[in-house]
Every structure is written in structure tokens, then in C-alpha cells.
Amino acid sequence: MDSVYKKSLFDIPDNVIYLDGNSLGPLQKGISEASERVVKDEWGKKLIKGWNEENWMRQPSIVGNKIAKIVGATKNSIVAGDTLSIKLYQALAAAINMRKDRKIILTDSGNFPSDLYIAHGLIESLGNNFELKVVKPEDLITSITSEVGVVMLTHVDYRTGRMHDLEKITSCAQKNGSVMLWDLAHSAGAVPVNLKNCKCEFAVGCTYKFLNGGPGAPAFIYVRPDLIKSCYSILRGWLGHKSPFDFDYNFKKAETIDGMRVGTPPVVQMSILEKALEIWSDIDMRDVREKSIQLSELFINNIEEKCPDVELASPRDPENRGSQISFFYNNGYAAIQALIDKNIIGDFRAPNIMRFGISPLYNNENDILQTVDSLEGIIKNKTWNQKKFLLKKPVT
Ligand SMILES: Cc1ncc(COP(=O)(O)O)c(C=O)c1O
The missing domain is CATH 3.40.640.10 (Type I PLP-dependent aspartate aminotransferase-like (Major domain))
Structure with missing residues (x-):
């Protein structure tokens, strides 16, 4: 399998583990410059001529x-x-x-x-x-x-x-x-x-x-x-x-x-x-899929070993799953907020689903293992049980 891991091409803030590409994918390097060029050079300089010339x-x-x-x-x-x-x-x-x-x-x-x-x-x-x-x-x-x-x-x-x-x-x-x-x-x-x-x-x-x-x-x-x-x-x-x-x-x-x-x-x-x-x-979707399954299996196995209060909401058979792993957890909203506080970004869907999108373009084994460790700590120590994490924001 060719490596599909291209994190160096992304502009993800340091220390952030991003597991929310199923909601909003992250910024890539060069995009800000490209959009600035469109605004400044194309729209700014060419004005309406841009429709034809660009x-x-x-x-x-x-x-x-x-x-x-x-x-x-x-x-x-x-x-x-x-x-x-x-x-x-x-x-x-x-x-x-x-x-x-x-x-x-x-x-x-x-x-x-x-x-x-x-x-x-x-x-x-x-x-x-x-x-x-x-x-x-x-x-x-x-x-x-x-x-x-x-x-x-x-x-x-x-x-x-x-x-x-x-x-x-x-x-x-x-x-x-x-x-x-x-x-x-x-x-x-x-x-x-x-x-x-x-x-x-x-x-x-x-x-x-x-x-x-x-x-x-x-x-x-x-x-x-x-x-x-x-x-x-x-x-x-x-x-x-x-x-x-x-x-x-x-x-x-x-x-x-x-x-x-x-x-x-x-x-x-x-x-x-x-x-x-x-x-x-130059990406083959079959390689993305293979890596996505490897990371998802690692995630499920480790969560099930370390977080017994959390239940798998996604199908167990990888053939029946996309590139996202979800878990039922009754304090899921607050637990996700506590994870985000540690710079690990997933999201939540009512009533009790914690969702983690997996993109092998910028996620690797380390991200998965760190996420499991952090979630284990948040659940064991009830870190989620704080007013700042329990308060529902408009976008979950
Ligand atoms: C499966 C699915 N269909 C439709 C939509 C709605 O998309 P939009 O808000 O871009 O119209 C979404 C948004 O997340 C979605 O996940």
C-alpha cells in the first residue's frame, strides 16, 4: 500500500488531533495563498473580466x-x-x-x-x-x-x-x-x-x-x-x-x-x-480504505479494552462501516467537550453518540492511541463532569 499519510500538506494547528473530518475537513497548506490570489489578483485586478480571463x-x-x-x-x-x-x-x-x-x-x-x-x-x-x-x-x-x-x-x-x-x-x-x-x-x-x-x-x-x-x-x-x-x-x-x-x-x-x-x-x-x-x-481510494480500516479497528479494540462504559455504535464488521467510528456514552456531549479541551477534536450527535471521523490523509496510529488514553482518563476521573463541559453549545 502506498502511503496516503500526507499530514505535512495540511495546516492543522500543532498538538491538535483532528477526528472531525466527517463534519469539516481541515485546511491544507497553500489554500490561504490560493484564495488570497483569487481575491486580490483575479477579482481585485481583473474585476468582471475574471469571468472570461480566469x-x-x-x-x-x-x-x-x-x-x-x-x-x-x-x-x-x-x-x-x-x-x-x-x-x-x-x-x-x-x-x-x-x-x-x-x-x-x-x-x-x-x-x-x-x-x-x-x-x-x-x-x-x-x-x-x-x-x-x-x-x-x-x-x-x-x-x-x-x-x-x-x-x-x-x-x-x-x-x-x-x-x-x-x-x-x-x-x-x-x-x-x-x-x-x-x-x-x-x-x-x-x-x-x-x-x-x-x-x-x-x-x-x-x-x-x-x-x-x-x-x-x-x-x-x-x-x-x-x-x-x-x-x-x-x-x-x-x-x-x-x-x-x-x-x-x-x-x-x-x-x-x-x-x-x-x-x-x-x-x-x-x-x-x-x-x-x-x-x-495521486491517491488511490483503496489505499485510503485499507488504512482507514486499520485505524478504526485499532480505535475500537483499544476503547473496548480501556473504556468499558462506552459502547460501540458503529457496525463491528468493517465492511459495513464508513470512515467514522461512533460510540454510545450517556455523558458523551460533556466527554467530547473535555476531549476538545485537550485538543482532541471529535463531535457529538444527540442523544448520546460520540463521533470520530478518520481520515488516513492526516490521522495515524498515534492519534488514535492518544485519543483512547485521554478518553479513558476523562471517563475514569469524571473530568467531563464540569459546568464548562456540560453546557450545550449551539453547534454540537
Ligand atoms: C448526509 C447529509 N445529507 C445532507 C446534508 C446537508 O448538507 P448541506 O447543509 O450542505 O445542504 C448533510 C450535512 O451534513 C449530510 O450529512
Whole structure:
């Protein structure tokens, strides 16, 4: 296995152990300079000429193609932009449009709440003719029936890290005539994904987690190449038009993946993301996966040996886990705050889950062992039991 450990390329503060890349990836070296250059030299000096001279208008597809390499998608099948919630809305509307005769959208209780809210809102705007059916993850396969038009799932569960079998579920959905839509928020840059092999119709994801694109970095949408031309667009912004600068009063969707663009791209944030994605050019996701499993196993084994009050919330079988390890602990919120106080950063999800994202690009064995040692001390000595750690902050 080639070494995927590239911590020297990151700008993580000294003495910080960062285990929260599943929420917000860290800053890489050179990004601050790159963004300053965009602001000062491109925007500052070129002003509006930047759209042509710096190719700002093409950034969403340039970035989309870099993401495509990481998630095994064909060139020109991914475009970046907007937020994940918006891209999910677009993909779901397009998926529903392909199977209007079927009234059930199937999802599971491991999905992220935003995806469920978006689905409910869309269903309401379609006159409540569709139903969102939420089943337990283990009941998914048997719930894919001939009434299901769309199967909409998040690949890796944000709380527990439980990972679905992308190809098996997609193939089951398609054998049944249902359209498959995957949310890859916790998969892109975390686990190998091969959209070409998987053949799902739609996928969406974000870039601020394991892809390290920065807070609020643009999301992405994938449409299977054979569907791009005819794919339905619910959000008809001018940049999804085939020739936006004709300023035509009628929307004519671009026949390329640009048809899933909406409005003006956030140029500074796109430039940061484009730079952040450079690190992936010589990384093989299989190596990332191998190392991620090694680190995760080390973490689980040591926690179970040293912290008996803590219970594994993630699947024990690495095949069923993403790149995140979660533990149930009733004082989990305060324990995470006490860890953060020691410069070890994980996070918490209500009601009692401590989450630790593992990115082999900047995490190693030492980080894991130090985290276990610190958590052991915090639990044994009840260090968590202090007002400053018990007080809930707005972002957990
Ligand atoms: C699985 C999943 N889907 C959707 C979202 C919402 O993403 P955004 O806030 O970028 O719209 C998140 C956010 O963390 C997520 O984890």
C-alpha cells in the first residue's frame, strides 16, 4: 500500500488531533495563498473580466471532473455548486419525474434529516400525490416493491457510520424498476465509490467533509451519462440554460451536466475547493480504505479494552462501516467537550453518540492511541463532569 499519510500538506494547528473530518475537513497548506490570489489578483485586478480571463464560469465543471475521479464517475457527469440540500432537491425531483406513475419514495431512518425535509417539501409542492416511506435500514431490501418509484438513501449513516451496499441496493432497486438516488456526503473521499459500476441514476454529495473544501464549500450532483440530456430540471436558473447569455425568456435546459447548474457560482469558495482537490491526484481510494480500516479497528479494540462504559455504535464488521467510528456514552456531549479541551477534536450527535471521523490523509496510529488514553482518563476521573463541559453549545 502506498502511503496516503500526507499530514505535512495540511495546516492543522500543532498538538491538535483532528477526528472531525466527517463534519469539516481541515485546511491544507497553500489554500490561504490560493484564495488570497483569487481575491486580490483575479477579482481585485481583473474585476468582471475574471469571468472570461480566469475561466470562473467553467469552474463548476472543472471541479466536477476532479470529484468524478474520486467517486469513479465518467468525465462530464458531475457538476459542482449550491448546497447538498439543493442538489438533493434537484436530483429527487428528476428521479420522481422518471417514475411519475409510482407514488412511493423509499428511504431509511438512517438518512440525514435535511434529506427527509427536502423530500417532504417537494412532495407537498407536488400536491401530496407522493409518499415518503421511511423504513429501518435492515428492512430496506424487502421494502423495495413494485410501488416504489425512487429509492433515496444516504450511503454512510451520519450518526453511526453504518454503510449500505451501494451496488447491491442499486441493483435491487433497478431490477424492481425504481430509480436510485444516493447521498454520498459521508462517502466521497472516505470510502471507495464507483459510480460507473454502480449504475445508479443520481448521486449527490458535499465537499466540506472528507474532501476538505472548507466551511460551506459547494456541493455536487451526478447524473448517469445516458440520462443527462433528458434529465428533468426543477430549479431552472439561468446557468442551467443551454445558452445563458442569449437571455431567452424560455428555459431551454443545457443538454450537458450544466443543465443541473442553477445560478452564479461562488468563485472564491470554488477556487478553494479546486485547490483542495489537488491532493487526490495521486491517491488511490483503496489505499485510503485499507488504512482507514486499520485505524478504526485499532480505535475500537483499544476503547473496548480501556473504556468499558462506552459502547460501540458503529457496525463491528468493517465492511459495513464508513470512515467514522461512533460510540454510545450517556455523558458523551460533556466527554467530547473535555476531549476538545485537550485538543482532541471529535463531535457529538444527540442523544448520546460520540463521533470520530478518520481520515488516513492526516490521522495515524498515534492519534488514535492518544485519543483512547485521554478518553479513558476523562471517563475514569469524571473530568467531563464540569459546568464548562456540560453546557450545550449551539453547534454540537
Ligand atoms: C448526509 C447529509 N445529507 C445532507 C446534508 C446537508 O448538507 P448541506 O447543509 O450542505 O445542504 C448533510 C450535512 O451534513 C449530510 O450529512
